């Protein structure tokens with residue numbers, strides 16, 4: 001009802017993480033994982049796989065994607081909560097390719113461009129990068145300002 005579900009996928013290995021520079025729409029000019037809205041006719045995992053293909057031409061498989069976290073965002077004056085399901089994977093097919101939506105680029109873990117990412121990322125990335133499952137809730141006063149948040153490690157998703 002007053003919640004919209006989104007996916008967010010990160011391809012990672014021991015050395016690097018794939019991010020995309022958003023070229024249009026919500027989050028334009030920010031680096032992020034790949035994802036989008038979950039449509040009515042698809043599961044969350046199907047949406048995650050679809051968005052990877054659409055946004056950077058890479059194929060990921062259901063069995064290779066791990067659900068690693070859930071992020072809930074609320075925004076001052078907006079009744080709809082943004083429910084982002086975060087996935088991480090290692091195995092992919094094809095080559096990350098720029099599309100109209102995203103310009104993909106591999107980053108080493110010491111060069112993640114947090115200043116050019118959503119402000120919440122620096123708060124929950126440490127959980128993902130340390131392979132901890134997480135659940136985070138963030139309230140945004142405006143699109144640049146987190147007014148409060150809570151994040152906790154989960155024992156299972």
Ligand SMILES: CN1CCN(c2cc(NC3CC3)nc(N)n2)CC1
Pocket residue numbers: 006007008032033034035036037073084118120121140
């Ligand atoms: C389809 N996209 C996937 C990613 N997503 C967000 C949001 C976000 N913070 C919220 C204040 C906006 N932070 C990250 N890292 N991703 C929004 C919806």
